[in-house]
Amino acid sequence: TTLAEYTVSFNLVAEWFRANGLQPDVIIAKRKEFGLVLPGTKVVLLNGFSGLAVFEQTIRDYDVRYIISGKDRFGWYDFEPQLNLSCTNSFRVAGSAGGYDIIEVLPKEGEKRTLQSNNIIRYLFHHFERGDFAQLRPFFRSGPVAAVSHPMFRYYEAVTLECLGELDSARQLFSSLLGMPQGVGLSQQIGFHLSVLDQLSELRQTADSARRADILFNIALNYWELDMRTTALRYLNATVMQQRSYIPAYNLFIHFSLQTGDTVNARGAYSVLSRDYPAEPAVAAFGELFGLFDADRSARTPAGRGEIAERIAAVYAQLGLSDARIASLRRAASLQPERESAILTLSALYQERNRFYPALLILTRALEQRPDSPQIRSTLASVRDRY
Numbered sequence: 001t002t003l004a005e006y007t008v009s010f011n012l013v014a015e016w017f018r019a020n021g022l023q024p025d026v027i028i029a030k031r032k033e034f035g036l037v038l039p040g041t042k043v044v045l046l047n048g049f050s051g052l053a054v055f056e057q058t059i060r061d062y063d064v065r066y067i068i069s070g071k072d073r074f075g076w077y078d079f080e081p082q083l084n085l086s087c088t089n090s091f092r093v094a095g096s097a098g099g100y101d102i103i104e105v106l107p108k109e110g111e112k113r114t115l116q117s118n119n120i121i122r123y124l125f126h127h128f129e130r131g132d133f134a135q136l137r138p139f140f141r142s143g144p145v146a147a148v149s150h151p152m153f154r155y156y157e158a159v160t161l162e163c164l165g166e167l168d169s170a171r172q173l174f175s176s177l178l179g180m181p182q183g184v185g186l187s188q189q190i191g192f193h194l195s196v197l198d199q200l201s202e203l204r205q206t207a208d209s210a211r212r213a214d215i216l217f218n219i220a221l222n223y224w225e226l227d228m229r230t231t232a233l234r235y236l237n238a239t240v241m242q243q244r245s246y247i248p249a250y251n252l253f254i255h256f257s258l259q260t261g262d263t264v265n266a267r268g269a270y271s272v273l274s275r276d277y278p279a280e281p282a283v284a285a286f287g288e289l290f291g292l293f294d295a296d297r298s299a300r301t302p303a304g305r306g307e308i309a310e311r312i313a314a315v316y317a318q319l320g321l322s323d324a325r326i327a328s329l330r331r332a333a334s335l336q337p338e339r340e341s342a343i344l345t346l347s348a349l350y351q352e353r354n355r356f357y358p359a360l361l362i363l364t365r366a367l368e369q370r371p372d373s374p375q376i377r378s379t380l381a382s383v384r385d386r387y
Contacts, residue, residue: 010037012098013068020095022066026357028058029068030078042357048079048152049185052227055082057323059089059105060330061350061358066094067103074150075118077101084125085227087260120145124156131230133163151180155189162197163231171197189226196222213243220252229260244276251282255321263293282319289315306336313342325349333362338369340376347379356387 014037017024026042027034035043044058058064069078077083083091087108094104127135139145140157155177161170174190174197196219203215220235233256239249250273257266267290274283292312299305313328326349332342343366350359363380370376 007033009098009100010034013100013102014038016095016097016102024066026062026064027066027068028055028064028079030070031068034068046079047185048077048081049189050082051225052082052085052229053323055079056086056088060327061355063361065105067091067105068100069103070100072150074148075121076150076152080121080152081125081227084121085129085229087229120148124153128156128159128228129230131163131228131234133160136160137164151177151186155186158190159193159228162193162200165200167197167200192222192226196226209243213239213246213249216242217246217249220249224256229256232256233260233265247273247277247280247282250277251286251319254286255319255324258324285315285318289319302335306332306339306342309335310339310342313345322349330362333366337365340366340370340373344375344379347383351383351386356383359383360387 010031010033013034017038024038024041026044027038028044028046030045030047032043032045035041042062044062044064046055046058067079067083069083071077083103090106090108092104092106093101095102123139124136127133127139136156137160140153140160145153154173158170158173158177161167161173171194174193178187178190180186199215199219199222203212203219206212206215216235216239220232220239223229223235224232233253236249236253236256239246240253250269253269254266254273257263257269270283270286270290273280274287277283289312292308292315296305296308296312299308309328309332313325313332316322316325316328326346329342329346329349332339333346336342343362347359347363350356350362360380360383363376363383366376367373367380
């Protein structure tokens with residue numbers, strides 16, 4: 001595609017927004033040029049390998065309402081994995097222009113809305129998300145899928161082989177994908193998996209229980225970073241099965257389960273931890289956290305729920321869970337926009353992470369609610385100077 005053709009495509013997307021009376025403040029896209037044709041719109045550049053956590057945090061912190069995504073000839077979106085695996089949002093194709101789809105970001109309510117992905121892609125991520133690799137093995141051997149030369153299908157086939165214990169075959173397939181046109185992002189993902197394959201090989205050769213627990217725990221961490229959340233939780237469970245007193249595995253299992261919205265398993269792990277290891281420092285904090293969750297369900301006013309959300313954020317700070325802390329502070333500010341303490345703490349956290357635009361957003365809205373607040377006004381002025 002020539003530069004002139006790209007320019008026409010970008011302008012057609014801009015025209016779609018104008019024709020629909022929309023002026024988005026922030027969009028996610030793979031191309032920075034959208035900022036040239038959408039004056040006043042901030043473009044956050046991500047790609048299909050940016051990671052699910054980064055993708056979800058960007059949507060949350062920047063209040064993203066639209067994603068502009070291309071599709072290749074097979075129908076694979078620029079952000080296909082994130083769009084299919086997100087636990088926090090649903091997505092809907094609002095329109096198309098210039099060879100791009102304009103994807104609307106929606107709150108996740110009940111079952112996720114399915115994008116207009118083809119059936120093969122939908123099947124792949126349905127089972128990948130659940131860690132159903134035994135179902136995926138025959139899927140990749142089936143005629144229609146075996147005939148697909150798409151690098152990402154071969155990548156997920158290699159992941160499937162890895163998770164089914166076919167380590168040599170997985171390594172061979174991963175190695176064949178290095179240098180493919182998907183670029184650095186794919187190579188980095190493959191590098192993570194090659195490291196996991198080394199760990200899995202060591203696990204097979206190790207009899208020492210303590211060492212096996214360490215390996216299982218590290219594999220779980222790698223799988224979480226690779227957005228294989230169900231598989232990561234399985235390896236954390238395997239860690240405590242190998243060594244019941246492996247406390248970090250309990251702590252992460254609770255935290256990861258909460259991130260995926262699985263409060264049942266989070267509470268189950270906490271019950272075991274508090275029963276068998278009541279003196280562990282995290283036990284009191286997690287106990288307070290679950291008590292606050294219960295209190296939130298019975299709270300009747302926005303002010304009451306806002307206070308609870310801020311207290312939940314304080315517990316997350318004790319546990320060292322900074323992103324969960326941000327999410328709770330945002331909820332407190334949403335429930336009670338004039339809640340100055342939550343807003344100022346949230347602004348400080350954003351500034352520590354050099355996320356000045358989200359700090360600017362939260363403070364600007366707060367000043368509308370609290371125009372008489374000298375602290376909000378002075379903090380907003382400081383952020384504007386740095387932005």
